[in-house]
């Protein structure tokens with residue numbers, strides 16, 4: 120069987136620093152994986168590679184059976200736009216677009232804008248009444264929830280979320296994670312989520328820990 124995301128023996132250095140030293144993982148649709156690891160262990164680096172935002176030094180990454188290394192920039196951008204939902208620590212909301220327009224942005228680019236789904240995400244993420252605001256008039260936690268809605272609005276097959284609840288209080292963070300997991304279950308997407316919280320990691324079906332450039336079981340850390 121071919122898993123939706125396949126990372127095989129990937130290495131990546133930043134300058135002389137070897138960050139990933141032979142990382143392999145496979146993640147199938149409907150699975151939710153928590154990625155933990157100390158600060159600087161390379162979690163964000165791995166997420167950027169899985170998002171086709173950066174290329175590994177060696178090894179292979181396949182998304183939906185397609186090797187990212189075999190694609191040109193335009194091909195990788197198309198995979199990112201059409202198949203992946205990204206929630207990164209920098210929210211990257213478009214300042215000149217309203218909340219509603221930001222949420223619909225990627226779905227429109229992918230040709231899959233669904234006003235009913237956007238409205239549902241607004242409601243479920245507690246953003247009702249904020250649709251016409253611009254990002255500068257939102258709190259950090261509200262911006263984070265807009266970024267999450269935007270990442271889900273085009274029904275991605277793979278959701279890559281780097282500390283998606285990092286700016287939220289515990290109750291809101293728990294509710295947002297519950298929503299992410301519900302959407303994964305409903306849509307059959309695959310979720311890879313970075314978190315520093317073992318409490319949140321415990322709520323995902325699978326957990327892996329990054330240490331000294333390699334992946335292992337969390338309790339092996």
Ligand SMILES: Nc1ncnc2c1ncn2[C@@H]1O[C@H](COP(=O)(O)OP(=O)(O)OP(=O)(O)O)[C@@H](O)[C@H]1O
Pocket residue numbers: 133134136138156157158159160161162163164165
């Ligand atoms: N563009 C870059 N150039 C040089 N070094 C980098 C670059 N990006 C990351 N690094 C270094 O690579 C290592 C891994 O960084 P990364 O951001 O992947 O870690 P992380 O596990 O996500 O950390 P955190 O939990 O603090 O976000 C760190 O030592 C970092 O300083």
